[in-house]
Amino acid sequence: MSINWFKYSSPQTFYPLAGKMIPWFVWLATIFAIAGLYISFAVAPTDFQQGEAYRIIFVHVPAAWMSMVIYIVMAGWAALGLALNARLSAMMAQALAPTGAIFTLLALVTGSLWGKPMWGAWWVWDARLTSELILLFLYLGFIALQASIDDPRRADRAGALLALVGVVNVPIIYFSVKWWNTLHQGSSINMGAAPKMAATMLMGMLLMALAFWMYTVAVALMRVRCIMLERERSSDWVKELSVTAGGKL
């Protein structure tokens, strides 16, 4: 109760605060990543069916998880920004989108790289794959919309609305895609058939997911700082900052 949230939600005070938080998240991400990589390459045993290729799971699944989590978090920030007319929330939503898109892309690419040796095809029109592809389109739409509106306040609100519409649609899309696949013909491949995961594998995936998560926070904070600098370019605090930081440039 005693914290004045409005104080922290002004860019001028949040900028240095974010600057202090970033190193912490970077460290956490590094530690989790080292632990996760250690488990994925040194501890986890070879899979008797898939051989070593299954180790892709340690980036694929966390990336797929993050791609979905980030979209939800992004829409949450967007909704908050729309409801409270809070600029910082909208900026956070904007800062998360590119990272979300990157993880979606990584899930797709690593999935394909896994699919080729396992299924013999780079791509099949499976429900999960297809809906991940559509998620990528949703991210790209959000980014493109914001990039093509010059007035930042309008860009924020338009983007937020789009993110919300997307969130309503994601489950519909997911189920329709599932239906589409099962009604036409049984897909010959079923990803659920992956072997029961040993605890070590789960551990590795969780650690990698945590690393990605911390990385996401750090990068989002970095990006939100850039957005603040660009938007408040002509405000006094940015000018002051740019002059004092000038020596380092």
Added chain:
Amino acid sequence: MLLTQGLACLRGDRLLFKNVEFELNAGGLLYVLGENGSGKSSLLRMLCGLMLPESGTVFWNKKPIKEESESYLSNLTYIGHLNGLKDDLTALENLTMSARAAGNEVTEDKALAALAAIGIERCANLPARVLSQGQKRRVTLAKLWLSEGKLWILDEPFAALDIASVSILAAKLGEHLSSGGMAILTTHQDVAIHAQSTQTLRLSE
């Protein structure tokens, strides 16, 4: 009846104005003056609720217009820089349909009378696309003769009008004010309007 508190407007990264405050009561007229680009149109759009203020509130009958939206809007008549005419509809169709779309059930006769009042009944059946700039403006302004709202917000209503039409419009404004209406205008011209109380708000950079 219309009251503002601490209005501020940010466009791009420029603060156009801040702390704009005034009170407008029945019969009152408010001029908003300033150079090109000083934020007059932005202020009027804020008063209508088309733009959200960066900070501050607009009150109608003591309540924020956000909460009183329906009663406020049914009392408001706004005419902006844009005429809102459809090139492919005739002057009469334009006037009738825009009044009806705003929830004001007017007959064709009434609309024709309004066009006559501002002196363009001759053009009633011409498509808007062939009208001259001033004639277009007058079709738009004819809406004022049909309006039942108390508050008129007009952005440069005299622009593009010839002298005769300016005085017709000024007389209409005087009549509206003397019957207890309110009006907010921007203008770059000097026009005499008869009002009980006249205020001036000057925006500057």
Added chain:
Amino acid sequence: MLLTQGLACLRGDRLLFKNVEFELNAGGLLYVLGENGSGKSSLLRMLCGLMLPESGTVFWNKKPIKEESESYLSNLTYIGHLNGLKDDLTALENLTMSARAAGNEVTEDKALAALAAIGIERCANLPARVLSQGQKRRVTLAKLWLSEGKLWILDEPFAALDIASVSILAAKLGEHLSSGGMAILTTHQDVAIHAQSTQTLRLSE
């Protein structure tokens, strides 16, 4: 050197002007005056060959400009209502590229000097989108300092300029004329330009 015979201009179904004739020789300055909408810009565009005249001909060195197109165009510098700046390029990039695209090989230093001459070297590296109206106009006009053409056709070059820039530009025009150039201007402002021979062409409805 520039001569017109019986120029007429039809816009929509309105005859804006007809029988416009003049002769402009080295060192000569021609003012084109008239109300808004009287056809000044249309005339200048005709002189450039951007618009075909309804009737009449424009001659450059005694030959119709259609036949002499390449030599005419390489002697011509036209600045219209529109600035022709790209929002996403910097002022310097805009200036250099537009000069080069017109076949005038300029170095960056020369372009910078031109910007400095008209007093906006400070903005050289800002994207055009963040410039003010007057600054944009000045970036466009800086082209005159790079121009090697004999004939300058300028549509309201003084609009949106502040007083200092107006006198800089007027001095540049005087210099151009005294070194044997020619200029055709439209303007609504009263600016003193030093010229050997000054003509005035008034368009009216």
Added chain:
Amino acid sequence: MQWASWSAFFNMGGYAFYVWFSFGLTALCVAWEVISLRKRSKAALRLSKILAQG
């Protein structure tokens, strides 16, 4: 330990291309994102410095 030798490790049971491409691409994306953000922040500061001094 799983691996008989470093070369076995790098060979990934014959799936080297797929595994290392996946992990490598991920690392590349992370590095690119961080570097481009640093660049962007510097550019923003430089521009507002021009604005502040000009």
Added chain:
Amino acid sequence: MNGAWMTVLKRDLLLAFRRRSDVATTLFFFLIVSSLFPLGIGPEPTVLSSIAPGVLWVAALLAGMLSLTRLFAADFADGSLEQMLLAPQPLTLLVTAKVLAHWLVCGLPVVLLAPLIGLQYALPNDALFVLIISLLLGTPALSLIGAIGAALTLGVRGSGLLVALLVLPLYIPVLIFGAGAVAASQHGMSAQAHLSLLAACSLLALVLAPLATAAALRISVE
């Protein structure tokens, strides 16, 4: 209330009537796009009829989407949109009137033209019938969802393709159920389930899309 709604609908229909050529353009686009495929794929009737549901639905979807860019653009440019926002009637309601007018003018003709193209693709009769029904049930959802995109991209630069990027992913469920219905009937199965889902999509869109569109319009006008 009702009067304002009817007026908006009537005005848009009248305008469309005065601008018949614009309407015709949408139809031609649909026609041309769906005729391009036989040219690209080859004249084999069995192949053509097996891909017909998908191709026709995608063509309908593209035609609808591209005609949508115009839905609010003219109103935005000439100031009518501002006046609509200032009407005391709820904006959501007026939006439905505009979308209905758009559907009557761009959606319905496509529905009526589709069987003709279906014939070119050698679709059997009952599949043609299901095609019409599915388009009737599905195209309203396309118009409604598309309206959100059109409202969001008002006054945005380079908007032509941006609408596509925003709207096409949201169209996917409609496409799946719509094409699925026709394909099911082609394979002798019942199209019932798909058609019900399609209707559900349209209903949901009818409830939610006008709200979102109204919000988007308010943002764009600012």
Added chain:
Amino acid sequence: MNGAWMTVLKRDLLLAFRRRSDVATTLFFFLIVSSLFPLGIGPEPTVLSSIAPGVLWVAALLAGMLSLTRLFAADFADGSLEQMLLAPQPLTLLVTAKVLAHWLVCGLPVVLLAPLIGLQYALPNDALFVLIISLLLGTPALSLIGAIGAALTLGVRGSGLLVALLVLPLYIPVLIFGAGAVAASQHGMSAQAHLSLLAACSLLALVLAPLATAAALRISVE
């Protein structure tokens, strides 16, 4: 002469780089449209691979055409087009520079992205290779022909779909030879003949289209 040409090319490329998101939109449109078809038609790999040439070519064609509306629009609005017309260099030449820039920015990426989508459609490797070659040979013709349409519709209202009407019929030969080449290689035949015809189309367009575009630009600017 060469300098002006290079400058126009460089400027357009630089602008495209500064407006990356606009460029990306074209690519995404291509991606989305070609992903819609499997959703409409079904996931069966054999069916998909048999229609892949046609679908990919039609999608490339639509993406190219829709991105074309922008080719001269910005120059027209900000006055650079006037200045281009007044340059002493022949307008036809400068037009080729602009079209080349457009192709590098919108056509080439589509060519490079196509094999990726071809993989999704289960195209075999040599068909993928022919696909790339055919797109490389054919897309320049698309850009060149589309430029005529873009120039003709400058400043005309509702131009989005009008361009389509003007341009799509002219695209048909390119589509037939392009898709034909890929289909031929899929069926184990030589794609040589189709590819030569495609190259001929592009050459012909290279000779004629800039002339027509320059003429159209002069008319539009008046």
